Amino acid sequence: MNMKLFTVNDEFDWRMKVFDTIPYPALILTPDKIIVSANRAFLEKKQTELENVVGKTCHRVFYNTDEPCSPAICPFSKVIAEKKWQSIIRRVEYEGNEEVWVDRMFSPILDENGKVKFIMECVRDVTRVITLEKRSIRMRQFLDKVIQSSHNAIVASDMNGHILLMNQAAEDLFGFSMEEAIRTKNAENFYPSGKAKEIMKHLKSEDFGGKGKLFASRIDVINAQGETVPVEMTGAIIYHGEEEVATTGIFYDLREKIAGEKKLKEALIQINRSEKMASLGQLAAGIAHEINNPLTGILLYANLALERFDKADPLRKYLTSVIDGTERCKDIVKDLLAYSRQTSPAKETFQINSLIEQSLTLLRDQKRFLNINLVKKMSDDMMLIRADKNQLIQVIINLTMNAIDAMDRKGTLTFRTYRNKPHRKVYIEVSDTGCGIPEENLSKVFDPFFTTKGPEKGTGLGLSTSYGIVKENGGRISIKETSSRGTTALIELPFYTPDEITAVS
Ligand SMILES: Nc1ncnc2c1ncn2[C@@H]1O[C@H](COP(=O)(O)OP(=O)(O)O)[C@@H](O)[C@H]1O
Ligand SMILES: [Mg+2]
Incomplete structure (x- = not known):
């Protein structure tokens, strides 16, 4: 070239x-x-x-x-x-x-x-x-890791609500992936209607943690399933100089905390109830013993006196009232003795379905069953339990009587049995289509002597006795559901597996 x-x-x-x-x-x-x-x-x-x-x-x-x-x-x-x-x-x-x-x-x-x-x-x-570029990439990656590793859900959006960033916890809490949220969501979709605007107003105000900040407050957010989730939220506006460029929200899911608090409250109620029942039980046992003997005497002599009167004698009426009243006292004493029963349960192994059958056999001929539609939804699964059968029959009878009273003797009474194998539990439900239990009574129905049935009809010992019995047999009893459409009482008992039975026998 x-x-x-x-x-x-x-x-x-x-x-x-x-x-x-x-x-x-x-x-x-x-x-x-x-x-x-x-x-x-x-x-x-x-x-x-x-x-x-x-x-x-x-x-x-x-x-x-x-x-x-x-x-x-x-x-x-x-x-x-x-x-x-x-x-x-x-x-x-x-x-x-x-x-x-x-x-x-x-x-x-x-x-x-x-x-x-x-x-x-x-x-x-x-x-x-x-x-510099590498350092800034490393820094960004590090910040990203800090954000991702947070247990709190973090969401950032621009001033129009378009999502810019969500960490893993936010994806879990809201149920959207960040990509999906960026494409299809606005921050408004994360709150109940009108709430996002209110939060923005608070953020811009001086009164809720200072301008551009929002101190922790308890609010509800809405997840992908449309469920309301209670959270504690803090928020901030991100500024670029004077300009507002984005907002961030940090959310702490309160569901576990609330569930824990509820459990604790329930446990305290249970302890309280057990203590009350124990002391009342001792008292009741003492009184019942003392009263039982004189009552037997009154009944005996009143009946003897009745025989002496002429059929037409007007005084017979009074004596009959004395006898009826005394009979009722004896019933109450019997309930009290059952309530304060101090013997330990006599355990045998049986299918829970047989429990329902035997209770019903005892009740069937009663007049109060006349207008009741009886439904049985019994599982065919193996549901053996080891418990005091006679005591549990008493519980089923109590629940059945309550159900019939609540329905004013007409309606549908349903017995249901089922099991949860992994949890090793069997369940009995007694449901009625009755008046339901008002919210304010729910915490009291298992209390001894709590009754809404008036002095002539209820002793208020049915559910408290049942509570004690089920507990003694290793189970739990509760009101599963109640509304103006009816009530479902639930008994939960531990089940026995066949190999354990072999081991025991
Ligand atoms: N199935 C039910 N439906 C509505 N209320 C009920 C039901 N079971 C119980 N209750 C309420 O609980 C109270 C206590 O029940 P219990 O301990 O059996 O006492 P009692 O039946 O003697 O009143 C009842 O008086 C009633 O108010
Ligand atoms: Mg009752």
């Missing part, structure tokens, strides 16, 4: 002077990668003279080899083919082990026919830029 070597002294091309003053190393090369000129910055960097580089290939000068660099690291052929500048950023090790990054830019210089005649290569040290 007819090639003229340019030097800074060539007057014909002032452009060479420009080239020479470029503050970073630059070369001019032929399309064959032969250096035709190098600028001052290059020579200073390499600490060499122009004569030592001109005429040599760039790979010889840079890497001291006759092997041209691969297109992967040298875009030379691409520049020639496309006649457009290309740049490539690479890590090089110039000085020791220090990390140095250079941006090599290749620009084509075309001849009058539009062909690439020369290529100018500029080498810029971009170590600082790259290091």
